Amino acid sequence: MSVDSVEKKGKLVVFSAPSGTGKSTVARMVRERIGGLGFSVSATTRAMRPGERDGVDYHFLDRETFEKKISEGGFIEHEFFFGNCYGTLLDKTMEAVDSGRHLLLDLDVKGALNLKRIFGDRALLVFLKPPSMEVLASRLEGRSSEGPEALKVRLERASMELSQADRFDFVVVNDHLGETVDVVAAKITQFLSQS
Numbered sequence: 001m002s003v004d005s006v007e008k009k010g011k012l013v014v015f016s017a018p019s020g021t022g023k024s025t026v027a028r029m030v031r032e033r034i035g036g037l038g039f040s041v042s043a044t045t046r047a048m049r050p051g052e053r054d055g056v057d058y059h060f061l062d063r064e065t066f067e068k069k070i071s072e073g074g075f076i077e078h079e080f081f082f083g084n085c086y087g088t089l090l091d092k093t094m095e096a097v098d099s100g101r102h103l104l105l106d107l108d109v110k111g112a113l114n115l116k117r118i119f120g121d122r123a124l125l126v127f128l129k130p131p132s133m134e135v136l137a138s139r140l141e142g143r144s145s146e147g148p149e150a151l152k153v154r155l156e157r158a159s160m161e162l163s164q165a166d167r168f169d170f171v172v173v174n175d176h177l178g179e180t181v182d183v184v185a186a187k188i189t190q191f192l193s194q195s
Contacts, residue, residue: 012093018157020139039103045086075089077110124169127171
């Protein structure tokens with residue numbers, strides 16, 4: 001399946017979900033199905049994890065550089081989360097839209113809603129929900145990547161994010177990965193083909 005740009009300006013597809021919902025996996029599988037859908041690489045001040053690459057997984061910036069970009073208005077959205085900064089670079093996103101390219105963005109709830117405010121109907125907000133908070137907690141514990149306090153913070157944040165789901169254009173429960181990808185890919189294909 002391939003979706004070509006049907007008009008001069010590109011469109012933005014935004015995925016949001018609580019950590020542990022499978023957002024990155026769904027996004028990767030959707031991009032594999034839909035040709036012509038690029039991926040927006042966010043900037044962060046957090047340390048690079050094993051296997052990550054600068055400019056591919058994130059633009060890894062030091063705190064001083066990140067704060068300079070904030071003061072210059074260089075982000076569509078930015079946030080401080082778990083002691084690190086995250087943001088979506090304005091110039092890279094505008095460049096893609098202006099050149100007619102479609103981008104998929106992986107943003108938190110606040111960032112997704114800010115982006116929708118800026119880009120309006122050029123953006124489709126997709127929210128992925130976990131089957132339940134119990135399943136989400138189990139998935140996060142299974143990662144073994146953080147301690148009990150960080151896990152508690154992530155679950156509290158997940159409750160807040162879930163309370164915002166009705167502000168998104170499209171909400172889907174990620175219970176069965178294959179079905180989720182089918183439904184999301186169909187919705188995005190429809191959105192990208194509309195003028």
